[in-house]
Amino acid sequence: MKIVKEVIIVVFCLLLIPAAAFLTTAAKQRLADGPSLVFSGGPLEAGALHAGAEPDWSVVSAVPTIELQLLDPPRSRRIWTAEYEGKLYVWSGYMSTAVGRLWKHWPIQAARDGRAVIRIDGVRYERQLIRIQSGDVLDGITAAITSKYPSQTTRAAVEEGDAWLFEAAPRK
């Protein structure tokens, strides 16, 4: 019995090393300008702030991910995006699952305060995230999403709350 206990202690101690590496990398990224592929980052600071007319968002069809930062809390993450009829959309899946609720906080925070900054190709845009939960427009948006990504996002998933969809509208 003693040997089993010692083996467990040794394995636990050895796991502390990769855990320290993971947690330190995550903490370091929180202080950085923007997210990495895995870890969320700090506020988006570099890059010109777009001013003027609404851009042609069809350019995002060639952009795999964008950086999204909420103003409250000021943390950024890398997410998928899609354009439909000249408007920009972001979304989050798995929201009705326990794992999703634990893993993804930004959609809940965005529903509370939708002020956001996105950065695409080094240019920052001030946006207001507006949640969309119903309407015929969902057919077109989810078609745009599934044609761009290997995603299971459907109109039913959005309406049932499994996927939270937001329009990244211009901020007034």
Added chain:
Amino acid sequence: MKYFYWGIAAAVVLTVLAVLFVPGVDQWVEQTVLRNVGRAAR
């Protein structure tokens, strides 16, 4: 075991310092996480 615990403590401190201050170590950690997540997803 006492020396083992000291060794682990030293390794954890060195790991934290390396991630914080040695260029490229944080990217290596991230790539390792990505590789393992990708393998788990497959």
